[in-house]
Amino acid sequence: MTISIPDLKHKLKRTPVYVNRVLFGVRETYLSCPEHCGRLESPGVALDRDELVDFSTIATTPDQFRIEEALKTLDWKGRNILHVGVGNSQFAQAFSPDLNRLDGLTVSLNEKNRAEQLGIENYQVHLVSKYDRDLLRSVTGKYDFIIDNNLASFACCKFHFHQMMDMYLWILKPGGQILTDQGGMDWFFEDPRWGLTYQDLVGMEKLFPMKVSKLTDTVYSLKRL
Numbered sequence: 070m071t072i073s074i075p076d077l078k079h080k081l082k083r084t085p086v087y088v089n090r091v092l093f094g095v096r097e098t099y100l101s102c103p104e105h106c107g108r109l110e111s112p113g114v115a116l117d118r119d120e121l122v123d124f125s126t127i128a129t130t131p132d133q134f135r136i137e138e139a140l141k142t143l144d145w146k147g148r149n150i151l152h153v154g155v156g157n158s159q160f161a162q163a164f165s166p167d168l169n170r171l172d173g174l175t176v177s178l179n180e181k182n183r184a185e186q187l188g189i190e191n192y193q194v195h196l197v198s199k200y201d202r203d204l205l206r207s208v209t210g211k212y213d214f215i216i217d218n219n220l221a222s223f224a225c226c227k228f229h230f231h232q233m234m235d236m237y238l239w240i241l242k243p244g245g246q247i248l249t250d251q252g253g254m255d256w257f258f259e260d261p262r263w264g265l266t267y268q269d270l271v272g273m274e275k276l277f278p279m280k281v282s283k284l285t286d287t288v289y290s291l292k293r294l
């Protein structure tokens with residue numbers, strides 16, 4: 070069964086969504102979020118909220134689609150890709166035949182089960198939070214692309230968000246790219262400071278060895294230097 074976008078909106082109605090927080094005319098960015106959430110294990114928010122993290126039977130989001138279209142314009146065939154937040158695994162069904170290796174991450178057992186049911190030989194999905202250092206134990210490959218349309222949407226604190234960025238860049242090959250989209254970056258759970266802008270990503274160039282650019286109006290590339 071596939072759930073339509075209107076059904077999804079109904080499902081998410083109980084989820085508080087705020088506009089970006091503006092203080093004295095200045096937008097507060099994620100940099101004013103708590104330094105550390107205090108959790109050593111399974112960092113990230115909404116891990117137990119199936120209606121937010123189980124997209125195994127929900128239609129692919131428009132932002133995910135836009136990233137897939139942008140990917141097609143790049144040199145992607147025969148490459149290694151990590152798909153963070155596999156959802157319904159339709160990305161794997163469409164792209165895996167032309168990839169060398171496709172790994173995925175999810176925090177939803179239903180999404181992992183759905184991925185396994187497809188029986189795609191070069192596709193493996195790991196049940197681990199992307200903000201967790203255990204990511205490096207689960208994922209051992211080096212990737213040409215990491216696709217994540219919700220980079221900060223489920224972030225708990227600055228430390229774990231930056232830890233994720235550090236791990237992403239570590240598991241990318243030099244010149245490899247993280248692909249994301251403004252649509253997913255606009256979505257956050259509870260704290261509006263986790264709604265990122267393109268300028269927030271550009272600001273991260275000071276923290277990480279990467280170059281940020283626009284592939285389209287909404288799809289962004291974070292290239293490992």
Ligand SMILES: C[S@@+](CC[C@H](N)C(=O)[O-])C[C@H]1O[C@@H](n2cnc3c(N)ncnc32)[C@H](O)[C@@H]1O
Binds near residue numbers: 123124174176200
């Ligand atoms: C809004 S769904 C998007 C699914 C798919 N990418 C799409 O756009 O159609 C969010 C996805 O992120 C995953 N997710 C949420 N928190 C996560 C975390 N801390 N680590 C890894 N994946 C997470 C969920 O399991 C789900 O697959």
